[in-house]
Amino acid sequence: MLAILGWSLLKIVVMLGFAVGLSAVLTWMERRQSAMMQDRIGPVRANIGKLRLKGLLHPLADALKLLFKEDFIPPRARKGIFVLAPLLALIPVLLVFAVIPFGPPLCLDAWRTVGPDLAACRPEPLQIAHIDIGLLFIFAVASLGAYGAVLAGWSSFNNFGLLGGLRAAAQMLSYEITMGLAVVGALLVYGTLEPMELVQAQATLWDWGIVRQPLGFVLFLCAAIAETKRAPFDIPEGESEIVGYFVEYSGTRFMMFYLAEFLEIVFVGCLVATIFLGGWQAPGLADDGLRLFGHYLPLSHGVVVLARVLTFFLKVFLLCFLQLAIRWTLPRMRFDQLMRLGWKTLLPASLFNVVVTAGVLLAAQAAR
Amino acid sequence: MTANKPQTAAATTARGTGEVVEFQLDGRTVRALKGQNLVDALLEAGEPISAFCYHPGLSVAAQCRQCLVGIGDGYRLVPACQCTVQHGLSVRSQTDQVRDARRAMLELTLLNHPVDCVICDKAGECALQRHYMDWDARPAAINHEKVHKPKRVDLGPNVVLDAERCILCSRCVRFCTEVAQQQQLTMAQRGDHTVLTTAPGQQLDNPYALNTVDICPVGALTDKDFRFRSRVWELWSTLSVCNGCAAGCATEIHHKGHEIYRLVPPKRWDMNLSWMCDEGRRSYKAVGTERLTEAVVDGHPATPEQGCARAATALALLARRDPTSLAVVLGADATNEDNFMAAQLARHWVGARVFVADRADDGRGDTILRRDDPNPNRAGAQALTADQDATTTSREALLAALGAGAIKGLYVVGNASELAAPIAAALAATEFVLVQATHASALTRAAQVVLPAAAWPEVDGTITNERREVGRLRAAFEPPGQARAHWAWIAEIGAALGQPRQCASAKDVFEQLRDQVPLFRRASWGEERPTVRLRWACRRG
């Protein structure tokens, strides 16, 4: 019992520590990366004495500033819902990390052994919750985030907020369908809804989702970015021009929305890595060591697990980098363009993907 | 041929004999009243003509020459204000000759005018400014230094003169002589040194002196009270009725936010022409200050619901014991709707006796506008108690009944003003006193329940003047705090007494009143006139 609690706590600390830590770094990365892409310098001025760390102290300064800012609630806002909305936006995003596998099953007793018999030592999967319907759980919980946006816009007694909330609702509903259908192809190929099994099925590069499901990958990435409500799909917020659902939020509550947004980036990175990029699998890294181009380097179990965890984190980081790059490269879409893309391009394409995948699988089965 | 504007009430009663005749205006046929002043007829025909010295309520001086027109084939131009409408008259108004002449006269008028519109209180409603902008709008052709005159002359207790701005139209002089019947103003000196001044040993000090400020076509005469307080285009205007006395003069409430800046008379030829007395203009001052804003129950602040519940409980208790020991006092300062609801509560809901609280005549009336009776709505309150002998509802009867200890419960609608102290002194035998008032008085301090009432600029309703004409009050803004109209409080108490609610607005109450009280059968609620911003209604001079 105590061991289960200890393991769970440890995994939660590692996973959420990584997710929240990375999202904090992303707030800095977003600004510095965009600056570099646009030939600017970006924020480098937050400092402790002479220590500047290229602006890495900015997330800290931002958090401090937002925590100490005036907690303003508009006089005619629905107070209860107004307070609840940021939590509704933040908590679902934190929840979905529960089923993301960030490493292979770990057998702590046999960490020195090379290629231990995992079935014998009851390994601990490096995944906070092992749920058979993990992917369904993810989609179910992630879609709750829309309530945060809608209720925030509605409760703040602001026309711009309300309209932003409505845009967020329409957008998230539209793209959730594509997102779900884009994954169906992968599910058909791997035959499981459990993320850990999904990753284990992608043992070699040839088995990765991006190879088996290239169209599914593009569609999913597209829909997932729309779900995070970021450029080129940032119509619900559009902070610079059209004003979004959290206009009336300030201080800590604003920080919650902001944190939720960056956590969503990390979450999308985790999801794409898990489904399409082999999760913690690294090319050539097998359970008992490195096998590359016919060479073999034996590695102990512990090293392999650590390398795989780091592989996963690296993949997520690179995917976050890609999302930020996309956000600073593509201009914002118009709302009608967004809807047309969602319903008339992505949805048919994802249906096509499902049908073709199923057909190919059927044909392969018949051939066998 | 363009269609004529419909005849307005102003035209039918201002001047003229009532016979409609046709005359030619720049080739088109225009209908007007025979004998009507030609300026009024042209204005009604939509002709953009202006006059600085002509005023429909005064004699004709023909000094400004802005209304020059050609008559018939005549070569010489004549001032329209000196002509009356005759059948077959042919008027030239928009020819180059007429326009050039008017323009030359305007240049003369502006010769010594300082054009300090930037600091002039009249700017925005100035006849000269508007006329210049509409017609001329070019710089002066003469490059001499203007004649300087005193910028601030104290003419009397209420009026300040800026002699530089004065264009010597003599409207104010004629007003004092003809309307106020006081020869207090005159013109002195000659040529461009002419100045308006008071007659030797006199001040501009009569009960109607502020009308000179209204009719001044420029900003030469200013009201000491309004001076520099606001630009006119920042104000909003609501048409209502002055509550200063029983004359019931129509008045425009000029207000910004919850503050009244001035009361001015509209042009109403059937009522008070375009005049108002100074005292009436100042009556707004009592409205805004030291208002009651929250309900008080037994000396402690309370919510409106608590106040109504306490009042209903006490009234029901006393009514069950002995209805005749209850007295409801109608206010001569409340609207007909308020008094009607109070009378309904007294007669049908609790069965109480009804009195009317009014102020005694003060003998300040004159033959112009002001009346001896200082109550805005005494006639209305008395009309509601017309089925009783007047002596049984009078203030003497009320004080006598109180003194005799016959009244256990008292319900006063309105401030009761000068009666407040005598009533408060005679409350020894009463057990429960409920007062609805706008301001604190001895009576509110003695009352168990005080409900804050809306004052007259804050309510919709009707009041009846001395001539038994029903005038319409319109709400300029919301009452402060918890204050609400008397009738709304009474309806609330009625609901607490278990009576069905029948009225959602003052108009509903008025319709009940009209249907149930014979004397009001022919009364009218009047048209709805929205509050307008003066920014676009800039012609008052």
Place this chain on the structure above:
Amino acid sequence: MAKIVTIKRTFWDQLYLPGVVRGLGITLRHFFVNTFGSKEIETLRYGEWDRPDPPPSSDPDAWRGKQKQRLRPERFRGRHRLMKRDDGSVRCTACMMCATICPANCIHIEAGERESPTSRSVEKFPLRFEIDELVCVVCGLCVEACPCDALRMDTQEHLPPVEHRRDAVLDREQLLSRAGVSIARDGGDGEDWRERYDATIGEARQIYRPDKQGHDDATIGYRRKPSS
């Protein structure tokens, strides 16, 4: 001549993905060059670095850190200030033009009356003059509306951060704390204004003269026969 250009998009274009990849290529190239390259990024650090005046166009490196002048354009709309007359009194006459035109309604003026106005001043002046800088939308219309050159936004200052909202409401004394004396002459332009007027907008003035039919200016209209 308007020319209608029809853009033909191939399927490849309509896929957008190649375009997205090409765009990503450009931005990422900039990113890697700037991050890992040796060249310093050319940029002006707004509000922190200085420049000489006027900025040289030929040699952009010459001005770096040389002279003390804030990097703000000449017509930068900063904190408001009130101007003074020659005698040190406030120029504003409380005419409310700024308050009237203000689209944000952030200017509140209460007028007072001078006891003894001189020939250089008028009797009306602002007792209270408040601008709520938090409500202000910095459009500058108040400055344009002011007929007296009494209100300006040329301080080149941002409003500093404040502890309370009420601290951002600048009162008359705060607005006067940066006051200068206007170049506009008190008491008007004097005798020669008409010459300057004719030189600038005299053309426009001609339109209004009643000399369309060949009469000179002095001809008074009603001496003429009525035109038929």
